[in-house]
Amino acid sequence: MLSRTADHLFWMARQMERAENLARLLDVSLAVSLLPASRGGADVSAPLVLTGTLDAYLARHGEPDASRVLAFMSFDAGNPSSILSCIRHARDNAHAVRGKITAEMWMSINATWLEAREFAQGGAGDQAFFDWVKERSHLFRGATHGTCQRTDAFSFIRLGTFIERADNTARLLEVKRHLLDDADAADYYAWSALLRAVGAFEAYHALYRDAPSGRRVAELLLLRPDMPRSLRACFDEIYKWLARLEGDNGRAAKRLAAELRAAQAYTSVDEVFDAGLHDYLTRMLGDITRLGALVHEAYLEAA
Amino acid sequence: MHALTLPETGHFDEMLLPSGGIRPHYRAFAHWLQAQSPSVLAQKREQANQLFHRVGITFALYGDDAGAERLIPFDTIPRVIPAAEWAKLEAGLAQRVRALNAFLEDIYHEHRIVKAGVVPGEQVFANAQYQPLMQGVNLPGAVWAQVTGVDLIRHADGGYYVLEDNLRVPSGVSYMLENRKMMMRLFPELFARHAIAPVDHYPTLLLSTLRRASARENPTVVVLTPGHHNSAYFEHAFLAQQMGVELVEGRDLFVRDDHVYMRTTAGHKQIDVIYRRIDDTFLDPLAFRPDSMLGVPGLMQAYRKGNVVLANAIGTGVADDKSIYPYVPEMIRYYLGETPILDNVETFQCRHPAELDHVLANLERLVVKEVHGAGGYGMLVGPAASRAELEDFRARLIAQPENYIAQPTLCLSSCPTFVEAGIAPRHIDLRPFVLTDGRETSMVAGGLTRVALRAGSLVVNSSQGGGTKDTWVLEE
Numbered sequence: 001m002l003s004r005t006a007d008h009l010f011w012m013a014r015q016m017e018r019a020e021n022l023a024r025l026l027d028v029s030l031a032v033s034l035l036p037a038s039r040g041g042a043d044v045s046a047p048l049v050l051t052g053t054l055d056a057y058l059a060r061h062g063e064p065d066a067s068r069v070l071a072f073m074s075f076d077a078g079n080p081s082s083i084l085s086c087i088r089h090a091r092d093n094a095h096a097v098r099g100k101i102t103a104e105m106w107m108s109i110n111a112t113w114l115e116a117r118e119f120a121q122g123g124a125g126d127q128a129f130f131d132w133v134k135e136r137s138h139l140f141r142g143a144t145h146g147t148c149q150r151t152d153a154f155s156f157i158r159l160g161t162f163i164e165r166a167d168n169t170a171r172l173l174e175v176k177r178h179l180l181d182d183a184d185a186a187d188y189y190a191w192s193a194l195l196r197a198v199g200a201f202e203a204y205h206a207l208y209r210d211a212p213s214g215r216r217v218a219e220l221l222l223l224r225p226d227m228p229r230s231l232r233a234c235f236d237e238i239y240k241w242l243a244r245l246e247g248d249n250g251r252a253a254k255r256l257a258a259e260l261r262a263a264q265a266y267t268s269v270d271e272v273f274d275a276g277l278h279d280y281l282t283r284m285l286g287d288i289t290r291l292g293a294l295v296h297e298a299y300l301e302a303a
Numbered sequence: 304m305h306a307l308t309l310p311e312t313g314h315f316d317e318m319l320l321p322s323g324g325i326r327p328h329y330r331a332f333a334h335w336l337q338a339q340s341p342s343v344l345a346q347k348r349e350q351a352n353q354l355f356h357r358v359g360i361t362f363a364l365y366g367d368d369a370g371a372e373r374l375i376p377f378d379t380i381p382r383v384i385p386a387a388e389w390a391k392l393e394a395g396l397a398q399r400v401r402a403l404n405a406f407l408e409d410i411y412h413e414h415r416i417v418k419a420g421v422v423p424g425e426q427v428f429a430n431a432q433y434q435p436l437m438q439g440v441n442l443p444g445a446v447w448a449q450v451t452g453v454d455l456i457r458h459a460d461g462g463y464y465v466l467e468d469n470l471r472v473p474s475g476v477s478y479m480l481e482n483r484k485m486m487m488r489l490f491p492e493l494f495a496r497h498a499i500a501p502v503d504h505y506p507t508l509l510l511s512t513l514r515r516a517s518a519r520e521n522p523t524v525v526v527l528t529p530g531h532h533n534s535a536y537f538e539h540a541f542l543a544q545q546m547g548v549e550l551v552e553g554r555d556l557f558v559r560d561d562h563v564y565m566r567t568t569a570g571h572k573q574i575d576v577i578y579r580r581i582d583d584t585f586l587d588p589l590a591f592r593p594d595s596m597l598g599v600p601g602l603m604q605a606y607r608k609g610n611v612v613l614a615n616a617i618g619t620g621v622a623d624d625k626s627i628y629p630y631v632p633e634m635i636r637y638y639l640g641e642t643p644i645l646d647n648v649e650t651f652q653c654r655h656p657a658e659l660d661h662v663l664a665n666l667e668r669l670v671v672k673e674v675h676g677a678g679g680y681g682m683l684v685g686p687a688a689s690r691a692e693l694e695d696f697r698a699r700l701i702a703q704p705e706n707y708i709a710q711p712t713l714c715l716s717s718c719p720t721f722v723e724a725g726i727a728p729r730h731i732d733l734r735p736f737v738l739t740d741g742r743e744t745s746m747v748a749g750g751l752t753r754v755a756l757r758a759g760s761l762v763v764n765s766s767q768g769g770g771t772k773d774t775w776v777l778e779e
Contacts, residue, residue, distance in 0.1 A: 111357050
């Protein structure tokens with residue numbers, strides 16, 4: 001496959017995943033912003049911190065305000081990290097390789113972009129919009145799974161998805177770290193919101209049958225192989241898809257992926273907390289960035 | 304139910320006889336049409352619009368906002384061609400493409416046709432489209448234009464005429480294929496009632512033509528596009544996908560030791576045939592425009608050495624130039640010893656003083672075209688022009704007569720077409736796509752029918768408000 005094609009496929013998947021993750025986060029932020037401050041409410045700047053757009057926001061809008069943050073992160077075409085921008089990037093990448101994806105994948109992502117623009121005319125990001133984004137992401141993933149040939153193209157798509165997801169899960173935990181650090185001061189509402197953001201609310205209760213605690217939430221989202229958005233599950237997938245790629249030029253990327261997977265598989269939650277959650281997450285985020293760079297170097301750069 | 308009206312006198316209508324009756328090959332369709340309720344047909348048209356948008360069958364306009372994409376309007380009334388008419392067209396097109404390829408082989412080698420005094424030397428060698436770099440280059444099978452799009456019109460006398468040949472990078476074939484798919488989806492019952500020649504094997508024909516263009520066994524073929532901002536990008540991607548070959552941009556390719564390679568995730572891979580949808584002068588910044596970001600440095604050298612095939616060849620533009628067009632019937636007689644099956648439109652060459660005088664004296668009745676123009680730009684339609692436009696062109700003609708040709712205002716035939724107020728006659732042309740490997744010529748039946756959607760307009764180009772129709776060649 002052309003390196004440029006692989007690059008477009010990788011970023012198509014990453015941007016779509018990013019749009020979905022943002023929708024999840026904003027959905028929860030909206031819910032949390034409706035809570036009283038004493039219960040973890042009013043923490044409306046999390047989406048800005050997580051996407052690194054806090055400064056841009058402050059420069060343009062001043063003090064974070066719930067509805068303005070939602071609009072900025074949902075529909076602001078001038079904000080490269082907004083959901084609208086992510087969908088546009090995803091669609092543009094798909095457009096550049098539309099001959100390499102199936103008609104159904106293309107139609108799904110193109111229709112998502114066309115409809116997102118219509119949503120954006122309507123004004124504020126609300127729950128209906130976030131639900132829609134998640135649905136469109138599910139639909140695109142479904143079209144990909146159901147129609148895309150299992151060649152390297154598929155591997156690069158999956159790789160993009162899981163590198164982005166790993167990055168997002170790590171960032172999300174880092175942003176909410178203050179809740180986790182104090183492992184026993186469980187705030188039911190804040191925990192629940194976090195779990196809902198990653199679609200793990202039901203799983204948590206099925207597993208632990210108890211009110212959420214920091215240690216358990218961290219274990220669920222970092223170490224459990226059966227949680228599709230956990231770091232562990234992401235690393236398993238990254239390793240798997242990288243290993244399938246033909247050629248020798250990806251050795252460094254494959255090695256790092258194998259190391260990360262093994263480390264994640266043989267770490268206990270107590271070790272994570274003993275070492276300090278912040279340090280742990282910082283190291284993870286660095287490793288994920290490094291992995292992305294290695295993948296780029298080996299496969300995607302048209303150099 | 305649906306009122307069908309004749310065009311102004313002097314035009315040939317594809318569906319209606321001058322008496323108002325239906326032509327035999329349209330009877331089954333007209334019968335079906337009258338049984339459809341207008342609201343159902345309107346729904347189908349809306350459905351077609353939505354589908355084209357969803358599939359993203361759009362084109363970008365030059366000069367428009369970056370990334371602005373528009374749909375080419377699609378009309379659901381097909382253009383129908385009887386089998387006998389098509390048989391004649393097919394023979395005429397094949398003949399023309401054979402002669403044009405022979406002409407290119409000749410003017411880049413021995414110049415026999417010039418020496419014989421059939422085509423004036425300055426028309427060829429002083430032509431900006433003539434590529435001196437190609438002089439003496441031997442191409443596999445002596446094929447210069449693997450893909451030719453020939454624009455045909457039907458005149459008031461009912462005969463077909465060639466309006467122009469396109470031997471550079473003719474586009475539109477994807478619309479032909481998508482239009483057919485759309486019609487079959489919207490109106491399957493029509494296809495059960497008619498025996499309509501299929502067109503969807505075109506990509507297979509194209510691929511086998513391209514593969515035969517290389518002397519190498521099992522050659523690697525790619526489609527070279529300027530990128531997704533190009534107006535025909537959809538088509539480039541579509542053809543690459545349908546043929547199952549890579550769609551590459553210049554930056555995906557590089558030349559090493561006079562061979563061309565593409566960059567892939569598994570390393571470098573050699574390329575044998577490039578179906579290029581980029582103009583000559585952008586292909587290689589070392590040989591042509593140094594500012595071209597679209598091309599591949601060193602490509603020309605690899606090409607001249609015979610290490611890669613370009614389809615079409617470099618330098619084919621000289622054969623479809625409007626100043627060479629008047630000589631095509633002579634080429635057919637000269638190279639093939641045959642009588643031309645398809646006629647040219649009467650053409651005045653303003654470079655001849657006598658013909659210029661005639662053009663200046665009859666400007667308001669003529670269509671004046673720039674010799675090197677394309678896409679309906681830089682042209683004057685006399686009868687539709689304002690006094691100021693006429694005077695502007697008069698001055699341009701006197702200043703640079705050799706830049707222009709003129710033709711009588713053409714009576715493009717009309718075909719009933721959906722417009723805001725029901726159905727009305729609109730002018731159409733036809734672009735069949737002719738493929739050749741040097742020994743055999745092949746084409747799918749029909750081609751792309753373009754329709755001028757504004758009442759009275761003769762400009763069918765999609766960049767200027769033209770639409771398209773499905774084209775049916777009926778089988779006997």
